[in-house]
Amino acid sequence: EPEVTQTPSHQVTQMGQEVILRCVPISNHLYFYWYRQILGQKVEFLVSFYNNEISEKSEIFDDQFSVERPDGSNFTLKIRSTKLEDSAMYFCATSGGTGELFFGEGSRLTVL
Amino acid sequence: GESVGLHLPTLSVQEGDNSIINCAYSNSASDYFIWYKQESGKGPQFIIDIRSNMDKRQGQRVTVLLNKTVKHLSLQIAATQPGDSAVYFCADSNAGNMLTFGGGTRLMVKP
Numbered sequence: 001e002p003e004v005t006q007t008p009s010h011q012v013t014q015m016g017q018e019v020i021l022r023c024v025p026i027s028n029h030l031y032f033y034w035y036r037q038i039l040g041q042k043v044e045f046l047v048s049f050y051n052n053e054i055s056e057k058s059e060i061f062d063d064q065f066s067v068e069r070p071d072g073s074n075f076t077l078k079i080r081s082t083k084l085e086d087s088a089m090y091f092c093a094t095s096g097g098t099g100e101l102f103f104g105e106g107s108r109l110t111v112l
Numbered sequence: 113g114e115s116v117g118l119h120l121p122t123l124s125v126q127e128g129d130n131s132i133i134n135c136a137y138s139n140s141a142s143d144y145f146i147w148y149k150q151e152s153g154k155g156p157q158f159i160i161d162i163r164s165n166m167d168k169r170q171g172q173r174v175t176v177l178l179n180k181t182v183k184h185l186s187l188q189i190a191a192t193q194p195g196d197s198a199v200y201f202c203a204d205s206n207a208g209n210m211l212t213f214g215g216g217t218r219l220m221v222k223p
Contacts, residue, residue: 043203043213091156099144099205103148103156105155106154
């Protein structure tokens with residue numbers, strides 16, 4: 001069964017450091033998303049990406065965040081200067097356009 | 113969906129019983145709704161979806177009911193099994209835009 005793959009599964013970083021989270025979408029999917037989930041809380045939308053550009057973003061997705069699909073396969077989320085409150089589980093999701101989102105297993109980010 | 117903060121409502125059921133998990137959404141323009149299951153340490157897993165032109169949809173052991181009048185969504189799980197223990201989230205979207213997740217309900221199945 002096709003799946004969304006995320007790396008790393010867990011990253012620990014110092015406050016102020018840059019972090020890149022990677023996602024390999026399901027091969028024929030064209031819509032990509034990043035969500036995050038702070039421990040014990042609901043899943044929150046960050047950004048959606050289609051046709052090599054951001055289609056929608058939330059208030060959480062400020063200037064410290066960026067996304068790109070540099071090589072046509074990986075879909076990345078970059079946090080330029082991490083803050084303590086960025087500690088969360090980050091989920092990549094992809095869609096073939098039906099509305100149903102397929103989620104990866106997540107990347108846990110811990111900022112110290 | 114609506115946020116319930118850090119404290120997840122919990123539904124505890126006996127194995128073999130039916131479970132009903134409820135969700136309220138706030139956007140009256142939402143036209144697509146999904147239920148996700150999230151096991152500890154894993155990503156959300158699709159269970160069942162429904163579009164706003166329907167009020168009921170059935171899958172294998174699961175049924176989703178949509179009441180647009182009161183903006184309410186429910187997930188019914190028949191013959192609940194221990195493997196159904198997880199946090200369940202509803203999510204809604206409008207015209208293919210971002211999914212908005214509810215706060216989640218923890219389902220605990222007692223053997």
